[in-house]
Amino acid sequence: MTREENVRFCDLVKSLRPLTGKGLSAGEQVAEVVSMLTKVPENRIGTAVDPAQASQETLRKMSSSDGSFTKKLANAIYECMDLGQFISQIDGAEPMTKQRIVDNLTEYGIKVNLNELGERCAKIALTVISRKAGQKMSPESVAARIAYARGIANNKDALLMQCAGLCTECGSSLITDKHGDGIPVYEILPIDSDVSSYGFDDFVVMCPTCAAKYKHHPRKSDIDRVRSEKKAVSKQRDFEGLLTPLNLEKELVQLLDDIRELGFEDTSHQQIQMRNPVPIRDKVSEDGELCREITDSVSSYYPFIAARMKMLEETHRLSFNELLSQMHAKYLKYEGQGLSQAEIFDQLSDWIADRTHSRSRTASILVSYFVQICEVFRAPAQ
Template identity: 25%
Template sequence: MRKKKKRISHLLTSGVKMLIVDLLHCLKKHLMKSDDSIAFMRTLIQMLCDIPEEAEDGELDPSSPLRFTDSSLRKIYSSGFNKKISNAILSNLSSANFIDAINEGWNDDVLENLCNDLKEYDREITKDNLGKRLFSLLKNCLLESADTRTESEKKLVSARNNSEKAKKNFGESLLIDCNFKCSIENCGHSLITILSDGESSAKYEIITLSKKRSLQYKDLLCVCNDCFQRYTLHCSPEERQKLLTLKQAQMNRRTAMLILDDASLHKNISKLLSKLSEMTELKETQLNYDPVSVSKKLDGTAPFVFVELVKTYVRYYFATIDSIMKDLARQNLYNDNLIRAQIREAFLSLEEKGIPPQTIFDNMVGWIQNLTKQNEQYCILVVAYFIQSCEVFHVITE
């Protein structure tokens, strides 16, 4: 059975003991080649602590045999930090001391190899931030073992762990459900942040409406950070019930948007494409018929919301529209080459004017709707199809 990876989001859970043992063994493998686990533990404690010279090797020094015996450290290496040693280390903890020890004590190859193994615990760790992120990783383990946090802090940590897990499995869908705005009533804070380089990023948390251990889509809502903290610490049963009603409304809207009646979909898409086939002006243009993912067609200049919505339309409808087009072509009701060429020509004429991607998309939807007099929803699906099949936008070169 393949070993399940432990991410940093799992850090402060009931598996902390197992995590710290794996982490200690990983560090020893890279930082100390000998089998002396006791010497390793004393070295690691010295790296983590800032001990005054007069207290070194004495009873106030957590790395000293006078404070913790060899058998105690051997047990900790095998079973994880206990409350006593965690409190002793935390009272002398020094991030500067640890970061300096990491940066100055080992060569680049050792640090690079250590980073590669530690990505199992923190996927954002690099050689440049190794000392800082490894210190944070160890500190959180010590805090959990020492159990020094308040109940509120524990609630928030647990809620953030669940939020990270939910993002991985449901994040994209939940953001679309709430239209990229905080789900809490009377908040509506945007969950999209524009970065300094002009790119957009989703900044949000996910709250759980049920107390069940398993995370289910029907119990999850996207919110901003402020509402996440308030909900986690001060949510009343009445508010939770209101949010469950809101969640049902979001799910109903999603169903209306994504699950169209098959007969209606075929009828309306067929009508739209047949109308497009009535166009007679065909200009020579080079076409690429190899479907490429939307992510490779829209770079960081395209708004996050726009990219995610187009990807959703493609995921749900590309195969259906492709099938309809082939059926119409077989019946001689649809000229595939003509349509693709016209769509491509329309895109190129807009691109030449320096229009941004979302505006090009909106213009093409309006253009098709004006030509065919069909419902805008079906025009959107058709333009999304042509983005995926390469008539609209170019493949981004690496």
């Protein structure tokens, strides 16, 4: 038995407490870890095979012993496990939080390096859950699942950006327009499942129909065809220039229109609740005029934009997070090219204005918001 096999699910939950938050009850912490581990498909939500349906009582008991972890629940989790998502969430934690998880795992006899924390936790989860579910997995198949999940965690955002919201195989939209909510429905699958590690070029994004057809034993000719289709797609589409692959453009256009139409009296006298109170002057230190412009925009428009962004985040979580990561990626790219802060600011404003056909001045108000929430520009390290 490897050391991972001796760790109980409740031990993993306890180890992850620095991430799931101390404010939760023991049962809620179990529920939180289950939700980190799963992505429940639409047709399972609220049914008997939805892991989120586990009773409070079961969850509470599961927090101290694996005896109450039933085969039925293990199966429900196993069936919709998304280890890539799980690894991403651990990757995204603050370094301090990760270090505390590492320390916790050490107490259970697991020595983990900080940089492999995500996959090691995924391995513990997969080992416990597959065993509870009665799924026999060889060490090789566990290693393959973890390598795949790591590949997804590293490449998901870029893959979704590349496919631009369209199925690579049939070209149909990956957005189902459910009452205007625009829920993305897609699968990211390995082009060739016979590899041992997965990079950006080893995945393809497809609609569920094409994915179902493709994933069962694709022939060599299918694999070659999909690889070249993927290459063609990247060439064709200016995926650098895309604002959002998943339908957020419409909402941003509306937002920018509304900003432009806001009267002065609508924006003054508002209480500003800052999401991230790093002073703008610390982030925009090299250009006094730019600093003033951003400060003015933020003090006038922050509450309005923040409220709208919160709505977008709730209704279009995936696209919203992608918008943030694209904004951040663009910023890092320009910064890496050695542009000044003013040049970066103008480039970002022009980019948004261009994609949304809005005025650059209006778009710059939105960029100021991104400066305030620290997606663009950063304060020097202390």
